[in-house]
Amino acid sequence: MHRFANPARFLRLAKVILPWSSAIAVLCLGAGLYFALAASPADYQQGESVRIMYVHVPAAWMGMFCYTAMAVFSAMALIWKHPLADLLAKATAPVGAAFTFLCLVTGSLWGKPMWGTWWAWDARLTSMLILLFLYLGYMALANAFDDPERGNKAAAILALVGAVNVPVIKWSVDWWNTLHQPASVVKMGGPAIDPSMLVPLLLMAVGFKAYWITVLILRGRSEIAAQKVRIIRMAQIHAASRGE
């Protein structure tokens, strides 16, 4: 793990992974959307509305997955002071926030025809909304200080504190009565979802993850480049002031 904390090594690795991750993202999302919107059957109860699920569920997984990744990066940044860890945590936050938002919106669109309401303050929906606020708080806090070091540290602590929400989201439907249905895929006794519907769901999930890796590499790269530029500029200013 410590080997990859070196920016030069990250850049070399990124170069190898980037074509693969972007190709997998495009292929999986293309195939996944085709199956989800056209080639998969309608549900016996929900009819065509089931197609919302192919975006909603992978987006929800992404929201929780990105937060977990962000918390792990933040812990690495706090404990080992890896120069890359802060950067990757900050690159993950907007991706996670966007997918969490997508999950809430698609869920709302599904809830109206199925449940009969856009929103319910049950444990699952509320904890997911808290997740979105945690992302927004993280991004705001990371940029709230003049000294980026202090901002990173404060945001990393928030990311770790907020991590307790992730298991609460996952098991909220089992611990309390909720309007939201219990888990269909990751549960005891195997998935309660037909294979013809599980395949597009998993394709979308893999596509989203590959998208995250691609964004992480692109943002990591540009941040490393920006830091180099900053260092060179500082050196120039120092040199110029000494020359006078």
Added chain:
Amino acid sequence: MTRKQRRLYFVLLGMLALGAAVALVLTAISDSLVYFYSPTDIVTQRIPEGRRMRIGGLVEDGSVKKDGKTVTFKITDITNSLPVVYSGILPDLFREAQGVVVEGRMETDGQFHASEVLAKHDEKYMPKEVADALKKSGQWNDGKTPK
């Protein structure tokens, strides 16, 4: 102990303490975190009339009666059932043996006057053909209405 190790243990201990604190709080306020009560809760706990609340359960088989805009039905958790009165638009998934959540008040007439009826969806996803085939072969088990 190096500084890195000290920070590692500090973070681990902090997460452990925080997790324990959250777990305790959630267990303590568990009652107010439930979205709805079951008909059995209502019958056994004698919740006062006129208090606004939500009840969740199944629409009892053969209990739905429509009279113009007003619908009466019984909501059940197999052990106990409660009569519900509602006038308004029902969600598409509303039908007998379907899980629903009703929001309203228990009135003095012994009926639950609902101002909102929400349909609950279960975790099963399958094409219609599969559902029909399962029903035909007698393998159909919706897990909620034991016969």
